[in-house]
Amino acid sequence: MPDRVYLDWNATTPLRPEARAAMVEAWEILGNPSSVHAEGRQARKLVEDARAAVAVAIGALPQNVIFTSGGTEANALALTPGLRRASGHPVQRLVVSAIEHASVLTGGRFPAGAITSLGVTRSGLVDLDRLRSMLEDGPPALVSVMLANNETGAVQPVNEAAGIVHAAGGLLHVDAIQAFGKIPCDINVMNADLVTLSAHKIGGPKGVGALVLAEGVLGFEPLLRGGGQERGHRAGTENVAGIAGFGAAARAAMAALDKDAMRLETLRNRLERGLAQTPGAIVFSAEAPRLPNTTLFTVPGLNAETAIIGFDLTCVAVSSGSACSSGKVQPSHVLEAMGYGPELAKGAVRLSLGWSTSEADIDLAIKAWRKLAGTLLTGERRNTA
Known part of the structure; x- marks a missing residue:
């Protein structure tokens, strides 16, 4: 017993054994992944292999996976005024479900006056009729609805929410941190525009996450500026060992x-x-x-x-x-x-x-x-x- x-x-x-092994291997590599010499290219390969693994797990393109320091940063990065699709208008307001994680409820970079709360039913599911009425008037909105609630486990109707949001000219952000690795999480099936993930919820290390963008999302503004890492989306030398562990954990979680x-x-x-x-x-x-x-x-x-x-x-x-x-x-x-x-x-x-x-x-x-x-x-x- x-x-x-x-x-x-x-x-x-x-920590999954696969993630631990990947991290140990990464710790032995000297180079900075932004360096062009052989040591740097070795580190870069680990980062890009992990990016590909996360992309496969979420159904996205590797170039649309942005590594962060964790789920909280990924959520803050996602909640950005001005996001848009190529043929659409920039979002000017934020609608968040009342059951979101605290890192979403704070509203990211939206001013307090531009944030409204979407209620849920007694069973803990977002009120889609209320969402539809909230989006009928006013400027385009970024709507944030988690895929599965971290407390009750209730799986939200994000695909239906996406249809409502897109019909109103808005974008949908899905915090999939608690669902990833437990149920299928495909950005295309969800019809989401932005999805956030975290490594330590699937057997990866703490302190690593990702924001995943759907193809065609424009107007993205980084939180951290400086170097050109993460294709200009997030400055700072990548956490090579942590990212390698994230990729290995994603492969193991999807396999099982x-x-x-x-x-x-x-x-x-x-x-x-x-x-x-x-x-x-x-x-x-x-x-x-x-x-x-x-x-x-x-x-x-x-x-x-x-x-x-x-x-x-x-x-x-x-x-x-x-x-x-x-x-x-x-x-x-x-x-x-x-x-x-x-x-x-x-x-x-x-x-x-x-x-x-x-x-x-x-x-x-x-x-x-x-x-x-x-x-x-x-x-x-x-x-x-």
């Missing part, structure tokens, strides 16, 4: 995608059957299409911070949702957007699985929860009686 059970894969994943998805969905269902044995247990977005590895649940009266500490003391690592709040357990803005009150929003616990998660891990997590529920919920109900 495992000493500890790691069920926080949506926060970050272990279908098999892992089926296995993880089976394990997730096993987990949720165990959780459902607690009276009043709620699995959020259960009625929506979801990532095969993600469960966000609560029970009325549960305090997420106490529950997470309790899980940790029983050697099970879980979280309350996004891992980007400096270690703070805060009420879920996603659940609030879905219409749940603060009592439930502050009690949500997320369990997310990955390629090494086993039935034994799930059974230990269920056992830990039963013990915690018997203690935490009994005490809470006694206090409110």
Whole structure:
């Protein structure tokens, strides 16, 4: 039996052996990838091989993959006023769904007055009718809708959203960071104009991400200016080892995608059957299409911070949702957007699985929860009686 059970894969994943090997090889290469000598060309080859691997995984052209320091930078880079298609007008405003990651909700380089929020349904899916009405009047908009929510796992109707956005003369940005490597993510199938990715969500290293552009997107402005790296889109010497690890992780994730998805969905269902044995247990977005590895649940009266500490003391690592709040357990803005009150929003616990998660891990997590529920919920109900 495992000493500890790691069920926080949506926060970050272990480094895949393939990524580790690629990084070790890259660390042995001396050259700067912008140098024209043999050492530089060796480093450049690693970067371009990784770029090709990421491009294949997302269905894009390699020259349209821009490597960044991570998903947050990639999102900030994408949210740029003035983007357009060749025959269209530049976008002048930003529409973001209310369940986006904090790096999108901040609006990138759009002024606060040009940003509006798109609501979601009770099941956690973006309201397409509301989106259509929001785009009927006004200048062209850049619309940002994540492919899969990082807390609930709800998979968003991005292709349908793209049709609405393009009919109104706008562009669609898709944060696919949480979905990449778990479900198929093809920029052409999504009909997206910009897609953001992150390496450490798929078994690559932390500190590497990518912004992927669809063919024909114009008006792009870099965040970092200086050298001509990344075809002028992002200045600074490339993180060769990190990028090599990203490429290797992308290849490995795509090779195992279908098999892992089926296995993880089976394990997730096993987990949720165990959780459902607690009276009043709620699995959020259960009625929506979801990532095969993600469960966000609560029970009325549960305090997420106490529950997470309790899980940790029983050697099970879980979280309350996004891992980007400096270690703070805060009420879920996603659940609030879905219409749940603060009592439930502050009690949500997320369990997310990955390629090494086993039935034994799930059974230990269920056992830990039963013990915690018997203690935490009994005490809470006694206090409110």
